[in-house]
Amino acid sequence: MDGAVGFVEEPHVLAVDDNLIDRILVEKLLKNSSCKVTTAENGQRALEYLGLVENNQTSSNDNASKVNMIITDYCMPGMTGYELLKKIKESSVMKDVPVVIMSSENVPTRINKCLEEGAEMFMLKPLKFSDVKKLRCQFLCSSTVRAS
Amino acid sequence: MATVGQLQKQFVDFSTSLYREGFLDDQFIQLQKLQDESNPDFVFEVVSLFFEDSEKLLNNLAIALQQQVVDFKQVDAHVHQFKGSSSSIGAHRVKNMCVAFRNFCEEKNLDGCLRCLQQINHEYCLVKNKLENVFRLERQILEAGGTIPLIA
Secondary structure, three states, X not given: OOOOOOOOOOOEEEEEOOOHHHHHHHHHHHHHOOOEEEEEXXXXXXXXXXXXXXXXXXXXXXXXXXXXXXXXEOOOOOOOHHHHHHHHHHOOOOOOOOEEXXXXXXXXXXHHHHHHOOOOEEEEOOOOHHHHHHHHHHHOOOOOOOOO | OOOHHHHHHHHHHHHHHHHHOOOEOHHHHHHHHOOEOXXXXXXXXXXHHHHHHHHHHHHHHHHHHHOOOOOHHHHHHHHHHHHHHHHHHOEHXXXXXXXXXXXXXXXXXXXXXXXXXXXXXXXXXXXXXXXXXXHHHHHHHHHOOOOOOOOO
């Protein structure tokens, strides 16, 4: 995959959710859609995985460049999905990676806030297979995945 | 000893009653769609985790509501978790009880919360028993050499 542009057989998705059951489900949904999945149980861990700690704009490791999409829950203790979204958009290396926000609550102000901050999509939990298929096609198909 | 056919009928009748009576909703069907040959016990594993998680949450809720000064934010946080997992599993009645529970938390209504806790415990026990029965019937069908009918 080094230097190759375009076709990625197994896109890498970072899924963030504080609820264990939801983490397992989203992982399975993504794996069943041929995605490689890394899960994180909160925003801080997600940022650590991406090497984006200490308010650095650049990443201190390789992981950031390999992640093709981030899907995060909104309601999380410590750092909300919205706050995580902001940090990702502030980073020069991650700002173009699509971020999808999920929530079990349909709150229009919450949805708009996230979309305005640059989230690609807002999805209602629990996610279904058809939701993940939509994500896969829209954000992770060969023509939209950026080069590693 | 029941035949495969009889077991399958029992399974179908029992499962459809769970959906009809609102114990389970479409999300449980979604869960079953995730199960495949690479992960043949997926539903059982996730539901078992749900049971473990729920019992911890119910315990934490009981403790939180017994405090001298009840921290309703903390109670609400637990109920929010429970609502999330029960919704993800398809435990419909439990999820609905969580919604009611959260309203009482917002109102800081201790009596309402205590009543809800009792009801949620009850609903949880019911759905747990029913799911254990579903798994038992599945096992019996497989042991008798049959296949598990699809409930769509």
